[in-house]
Amino acid sequence: MRLDQLQSFLAVAETGSFQAAAQRCGVSQPTISRQIQALEDNLGIQLLHRSSRAKLTVAGDLFLRRAYRIWQEWQAASAELKAMQHGQQHELCIAAIHSICRHFLPTLLPRFHQSFPQMQLRVTALGSDRAVKVFQDGLVDLIIVMGDRYLFKQSEWVIEPLYSEPVQILMAAQHPLACHPTLTWEALAQYPHVVFKDGYGMRRLVAEEFARRNLPWQPALELNTPDAFIAVIRESDMLALLPRSALKDALDDDTLVIRHLDAKVAPPDRQVLAITTRDRLNLPPMAQLLTLIRQQASHESCFS
Template sequence: MDLKELTTFQTIVQEGTFSRAAEKLNYAQSTITNQIQRLEKELGIPLFDRGWDAQLTAAGRLFADEVDRLIQHWHEVADLARSLEQEEIGTLRIGAIEAILESVLPNALRRFQQVKPRIAWQITTGNTDTLAEAALEGKLDFAICGEPGGSLPIYFEPMYEEKTVLIADRAHPLCGRSEVTLEEIFRYPIVAGGSTCLYALQFGKYLARYKETPTLQHTVSQISSIPHLVKGSHAIGVVLSSTPLIPEVARIPVTLELPPIAVGLLETRKQQSSSSSAKQLLQQLIREEIKAAH
């Protein structure tokens, strides 16, 4: 059974005779007859009572009730296959640090879906270390994160820089000051990212230059939760400059001699060399949103 046979049957039903169907389809009448015979053989039932008029059998009437739906389904499947060939359907697996989830990625995805409405996306959040590992394991198509250390087989395209800043509750003794020394924060508990967090590792190395250390150091994997954790306490949070702050929390004016952290697109070299057009489009939209935000 093929689409031509179904279309021929549909046209005969619509036109009422084999001859008018042949004329409409620009076929020889023998072609029409042969197609119906093949269709009947494949189905194992007679569809027409033979004669000048195309009188349907009982089985033919039942088949006629379904043929429009069959043809429509055929076209839908064909369109789906063409879309798949043109990368119009599928799924993009995206990794992102929390800082990128506020506006950059949502805005880029809204624009992307206007062009590629049939492509789904899956977002995985994490720090640079976990996202780089997921990309290397083939679990992500690409990630927006910091630049990992070491000689990994990845491609990293820096797009903007983040600074490390300190925050505290607005009622904290160090808030509202015009200037605070780093040594002064050692009197208070510190809340920072986890042991694999890029900026937290950098901050930890920085503290190694000082003989004195903070009284207590807490870690949390979700950076966006740090403002909530320091609210109403004497703890000091270590976050990135883009971390959204709640009204009860403010930055502490401490000068940190830390190099900025590069944030950009990360993917394996294999993925980068064989990028799909859909992935390239989304990455370009992300670049545009980051440029507009910075």
């Protein structure tokens, strides 16, 4: 069954005439007749009595109610798709790592809202692995995650590097290592660490750096938000290796200090990526959001 056949049937049922139906649909009367005949052949039953005035058969009357619903659903779907193409979809969902939700997105989302005031934004803070999973499942439109070699890429994905940032060491101001401006991995191996939970890219990065040097790593406490890291570090002799953006709240805290790894042994910078799909790039809201994200990323890069 084709939609033009359905449209012809509805037009004949409403007008009672093949000629009037042809005028309404903008086609010839023989075209209407062929479409009705094809529809009846497809369904295997006669829908209309052919007489001076076209009348519905019992089967035609039963089918009419269903036909109206199908046509209305098609029209609604078409309208929704056209609205989406013009940037009028109802919501846009983002999943991002915690430091992005805390410091990166708050400055740009109000500007996005000015361009699309009727759109609801849904932002969820997740670890990189979990964010990728919900993106694969089609539950979000865009993710901003930490890049690493374990990232499973698909052909329809568009992956855009945003910025890179160094990994730094957070500790209490009274920590024994606080007197050193730079530190070695050997020194870090002597103390317990606050770490991200499994599924976070930063945890993998830190674990790999210790393993690569054959040094013991002491993950003593698992957390998943920068705020929680800061609260625990302030009250303990634990250490935390965190990306620069996750340490912004600690910069003006006199009870904390931030130290660097010796440049000769520093781990690779953390790379932050934005990922969406090719089809979403054609939608005005996504195009605008990515423009704002690029602008903010350029600002972040200036401080890396």
